[in-house]
Amino acid sequence: MILLFRVRLINPTFERSTVATKRQNPKTTPSFHCKASSFESKTMSHSSAPRMRKCRQTKKEEEEPLGGDMEDLFSEKETENIRLSLLGWYDENQRDLPWRKTRSETEKERRAYEVWVSEIMLQQTRVQTVMEYYKRWMHKWPTIYDLAHASLEEVNEMWAGLGYYRRARFLLEGAKMVVAEKEGFPNKASSLMKVKGIGEYTAGAIASIAFNEVVPVVDGNVIRVLARVKTISANPKDRLTVKNFWKLAAQLVDPSRPGDFNQSLMELGATLCSVSKPSCSSCPISSQCRAYSLFLENGSIPVTEYPTKVVKAKPKLDFCCVCVLEILIQENNRSGGRFVLVKRPEEGLLAGLWEFPSVILDKEASVAARRKAINLYLKEAFHLEPKETCTVVSRKELGEFVHIFTHIRRKIYVELLVVQLAEGGTIDMFKDEAKDTMTWKCVDSDVLSTMGLTSAVRKVYSMVEAHKQDLSVSSNRTAISRKRRIT
Numbered sequence: 001m002i003l004l005f006r007v008r009l010i011n012p013t014f015e016r017s018t019v020a021t022k023r024q025n026p027k028t029t030p031s032f033h034c035k036a037s038s039f040e041s042k043t044m045s046h047s048s049a050p051r052m053r054k055c056r057q058t059k060k061e062e063e064e065p066l067g068g069d070m071e072d073l074f075s076e077k078e079t080e081n082i083r084l085s086l087l088g089w090y091d092e093n094q095r096d097l098p099w100r101k102t103r104s105e106t107e108k109e110r111r112a113y114e115v116w117v118s119e120i121m122l123q124q125t126r127v128q129t130v131m132e133y134y135k136r137w138m139h140k141w142p143t144i145y146d147l148a149h150a151s152l153e154e155v156n157e158m159w160a161g162l163g164y165y166r167r168a169r170f171l172l173e174g175a176k177m178v179v180a181e182k183e184g185f186p187n188k189a190s191s192l193m194k195v196k197g198i199g200e201y202t203a204g205a206i207a208s209i210a211f212n213e214v215v216p217v218v219d220g221n222v223i224r225v226l227a228r229v230k231t232i233s234a235n236p237k238d239r240l241t242v243k244n245f246w247k248l249a250a251q252l253v254d255p256s257r258p259g260d261f262n263q264s265l266m267e268l269g270a271t272l273c274s275v276s277k278p279s280c281s282s283c284p285i286s287s288q289c290r291a292y293s294l295f296l297e298n299g300s301i302p303v304t305e306y307p308t309k310v311v312k313a314k315p316k317l318d319f320c321c322v323c324v325l326e327i328l329i330q331e332n333n334r335s336g337g338r339f340v341l342v343k344r345p346e347e348g349l350l351a352g353l354w355e356f357p358s359v360i361l362d363k364e365a366s367v368a369a370r371r372k373a374i375n376l377y378l379k380e381a382f383h384l385e386p387k388e389t390c391t392v393v394s395r396k397e398l399g400e401f402v403h404i405f406t407h408i409r410r411k412i413y414v415e416l417l418v419v420q421l422a423e424g425g426t427i428d429m430f431k432d433e434a435k436d437t438m439t440w441k442c443v444d445s446d447v448l449s450t451m452g453l454t455s456a457v458r459k460v461y462s463m464v465e466a467h468k469q470d471l472s473v474s475s476n477r478t479a480i481s482r483k484r485r486i487t
Helices: 048-063 076-093 105-122 127-140 144-148 152-159 166-181 200-211 220-229 239-252 258-270 290-297 367-382 445-450 455-486
Strands: 002-007 316-331 334-343 358-361 390-404 408-421 438-443
Touching: 076 239, 076 258, 105 127, 105 144, 105 166, 105 200, 127 152, 144 166, 152 166, 200 258, 220 239, 220 258, 220 290, 239 258, 316 367, 316 390, 316 455, 334 445, 358 367, 367 408, 390 455, 408 455
Parallel strands: 316 408
Antiparallel strands: 002 438, 316 334, 316 358, 334 438, 390 408
């Protein structure tokens, strides 16, 4: 049984301060412009000359690749050898993945949709994790037209556990955009990049794999392979370095099998040319790999020196207190508890996802301070006040845990608050007629157990279930002990 209501918006909770990983399009070299006023007179002033020299210097710096080791592209012989070696290896060793189904010429749009979904899911997520999500997704929405009719809540529930929820929202918005334009699935990388949520990498993957367009792809796996083949020590996160990786990848793409070649390059990086334990002796292009050659000459320089490691920023630590609010009610001769869930706004971080009432704290706080913050939230959001609108049956601190986001370490405190409504009270008492609203609902434990929840919310609920299990065991032991004393 689900009851939906709207009340005034207080704090957004479980706020994820990271955004879904967004693949930026490598920017082209800025064009060279000087103000027309600099050239109006044939005689240039002393103050004008340095300005012009500075412009020329800036242009030169922008056009030169960074790192000093990326100026050489592959020779024709190297290119041909790498193509033949990689494609031969891929034909024999490619993994059997559900999104690699062979489609006929008449099913190119279906293939494009499958590649799109898989590539978005695979961003920042392991293949083994994605496989089951992908199968469930395709069972529910087998075509882009099916997805276009889905709601954000349905998509979020299907996506729950994959993280980076903006990816799911953009996938839905992109599907609606393509279907609404009624021009079919875009079949060129340049057209695909106009679709919401599709960057240069995803566009290249879809265009080359589904439509056989000769365009490259560059992701973390490709960068790792190319950096080792060319012993590139430049910062792999630098804009101009990334641009040059795209140049190298574009040179290698096999014109007769662009999709297979791009997949072979990514497959190599995902399997043999791994981050920490590359299998160089089994690599089909080890003879073309400078990093491997350097290692054979000088064992003190391992292949894993490439690409250059970039120091990650230290994650920010913040704090959050979560109140799992359970309301004991009696309805239609049925008694039981209902849990309150709050829905996040439809825009912004974790858009449209359900979570327990919670409050973000400025700093680490005592139990008393946390309860004070939660009490204020519940009063303002639900008009819930002990002794006046309800009776507190129990209030228990269940513990704490740290949830890791990309740039945040969030310490989460969890409490279970069980209340009994005052005599004659019903769920309707929570209604609030304020204009600024948030959506919330009450659900029983059976519904809650089947909902698509974020991993953090799921962790909170698992703590509640463990606590209730402990109470049940303790209650049974007490009952048995009393029975023995009586007999």
